[in-house]
Amino acid sequence: MSEIKYWLMKSEPDTYPLEQLKKEKKSLWDGVRNYQARNFMKEMNVGDQILFYHSNAKPPGVVGLAQVSKKAVPDPTQFKKNSKYFDPKSTQEKPRWECVEVKYKKTFKNMLSLNEVKEMKSLADMPLVNRSRLSVQPVSKKQFDIIVKHCES
DNA sequence: GCCAACGTTGGC
């Protein structure tokens, strides 16, 4: 099988905070409507590690860990007419959007704010810093380890 | 709430 990969996924605390994933244990990561983000989710395998990031928060930053619990499946919200994620151009035969299921792992003792990420040279080339609008992005093992170490010590 | 950056849509 393939190696474990590392990712960062964003969520707004007003919409879906980490605490809610903790309560629900698992959740479909639905509602992503960006092709690049979708393509990354299609690359994910069960067991891949996820940095959970709170965007539009005060302050924004990495707050915890999740992990992929199911490979990508068609996002059910794209077919629901009354959903804000409904996509009229998507069909059951040819769904446009997919999403993975993620499982709660932990909430960090110390979050790592975006400010701190920007200050750390070793994290300077993260998409988070220079591709700020990408909501699902790959993270190198090195970066992942640096962040986890910072947040747990 | 503002606005810069960026992605998508649709007319041509």
Place this chain on the structure above:
DNA sequence: GCCAACGTTGGC
């Protein structure tokens, strides 16, 4: 295939 118009993201 270009590009203007428009919509969204997300930091501040």
